[in-house]
Amino acid sequence: MSETDSCDVLIVGGGPGGSSCAWGLRESGLDVLILDKATFPRDKVCAGWITPAVAELLELDLKDYSHGHVLQPISRFRTGLIGGSTLHTEYPETVSYGIRRCEFDHYLLQRCGARARLGESFQSLERTADGWLVNGNLSAKMVIGAGGHFCPVAREINDKHAGDHSVVLAQETEVQLTPEQQQRCRVQPDTPELYFCRDFKGYAWCFLKDGYLNVGIGREGEKQLSTARDEFTEYLDREQRVPRDILGKFKGHAYRLYGLQKRTIIDDALLLIGDAAGLASPQSGEGIRPAIESGLMAADVLQNCQPNFDKGQLQIYQDRLLERFGPWPDEPAHSMLPDVFRQFLGRQLMGTQWFTRKVLLNRWFLQQHLPPLVRS
Numbered sequence: 001m002s003e004t005d006s007c008d009v010l011i012v013g014g015g016p017g018g019s020s021c022a023w024g025l026r027e028s029g030l031d032v033l034i035l036d037k038a039t040f041p042r043d044k045v046c047a048g049w050i051t052p053a054v055a056e057l058l059e060l061d062l063k064d065y066s067h068g069h070v071l072q073p074i075s076r077f078r079t080g081l082i083g084g085s086t087l088h089t090e091y092p093e094t095v096s097y098g099i100r101r102c103e104f105d106h107y108l109l110q111r112c113g114a115r116a117r118l119g120e121s122f123q124s125l126e127r128t129a130d131g132w133l134v135n136g137n138l139s140a141k142m143v144i145g146a147g148g149h150f151c152p153v154a155r156e157i158n159d160k161h162a163g164d165h166s167v168v169l170a171q172e173t174e175v176q177l178t179p180e181q182q183q184r185c186r187v188q189p190d191t192p193e194l195y196f197c198r199d200f201k202g203y204a205w206c207f208l209k210d211g212y213l214n215v216g217i218g219r220e221g222e223k224q225l226s227t228a229r230d231e232f233t234e235y236l237d238r239e240q241r242v243p244r245d246i247l248g249k250f251k252g253h254a255y256r257l258y259g260l261q262k263r264t265i266i267d268d269a270l271l272l273i274g275d276a277a278g279l280a281s282p283q284s285g286e287g288i289r290p291a292i293e294s295g296l297m298a299a300d301v302l303q304n305c306q307p308n309f310d311k312g313q314l315q316i317y318q319d320r321l322l323e324r325f326g327p328w329p330d331e332p333a334h335s336m337l338p339d340v341f342r343q344f345l346g347r348q349l350m351g352t353q354w355f356t357r358k359v360l361l362n363r364w365f366l367q368q369h370l371p372p373l374v375r376s
Ligand SMILES: Cc1cc2nc3c(=O)[nH]c(=O)nc-3n(C[C@H](O)[C@H](O)[C@H](O)COP(=O)(O)OP(=O)(O)OC[C@H]3O[C@@H](n4cnc5c(N)ncnc54)[C@H](O)[C@@H]3O)c2cc1C
Pocket: 012, 013, 014, 015, 016, 017, 018, 035, 036, 037, 038, 044, 045, 046, 047, 048, 049, 050, 120, 121, 122, 123, 146, 147, 148, 149, 150, 151, 152, 170, 171, 172, 216, 217, 218, 252, 253, 254, 255, 273, 274, 275, 276, 280, 285, 286, 287, 288, 289, 291
């Protein structure tokens, strides 16, 4: 066991949410410590697609980042249904980037300015007179749950046995292609390909990032993910877009879509950010930007309310989150749209250039309607 340690703010999880929160607190005067069970660089199951808002929020120097890290500009999309016809949509400028999570998360963690205890798992949480005792040896005035979908801090304040309709299960594989494999793969580096399942309960993608091919699929609910994945990879193989033999082993993960079910995200001297708070976009599953935005919102609130981290003081964080991402429903919802309605609409609309550009891409995947986050 490590020696006794203390800090003002303990962030459990050093992913984009946790490291952004620490970065947001770098000039607060608060002593911030990040605890992560992984040693970095570590990988995270993810397509690795970020919108330009992410770079702006974190004041990332993309030119600097591109030295030694994969940064794939994206200015086109190929979209359609699995097994159906496809459309091409082009933009005059770069509208997104492809990154590798093992590189991106490590870079953010290194530059965030906080101390880190890596390779150490969160085990226990006990209330003390002035905050929390974590793992029996680490005292903190404030604890932030940033441990992703399976965040152990989130489990402390949410009913782990409650049904959850908002969970998406996903599988992904990322492989570096040899020059010979790149010749056999028809996916273009600046053109991610998005293919919707015919029941519109999920979508699949192929994404070539500077020689790294990422292929994956995500679906609502627990059933049929592996079957849908196999159908998708067979389709890619049949169409000679991605030969089956160049794909690696698929790895699975999950995330919660925002807005379908209420979550407890604040308590006395405790709050949740990122996937721990269940913030991924309900349309696209984009979770990196909400993780970063919530991390920065939390940093702003803590900076303003220190040294009092009572639940009443932290309420403003929840209010801002709901204002930014929208209200929670009174009752858990299965989906934003009824099945029949979305299948009918989906089939009609997916074939039109207008819907694909204006709604599917601009609004759902690129979130161009969302104004930049204003920090306090
Ligand atoms: C297949 C798939 C594809 C996706 N593609 C995209 C995409 O292209 N773009 C996008 O924006 N989003 C995507 N997402 C969502 C995105 O990956 C997440 O929303 C994002 O990683 C959330 O960041 P986070 O910091 O909240 O959590 P995470 O990135 O999950 O980080 C959590 C950290 O907590 C640590 N941790 C967990 N448990 C413990 C513990 N017990 N003790 C200590 N540390 C712990 C972990 O080691 C990890 O480092 C995808 C998700 C999946 C599953």
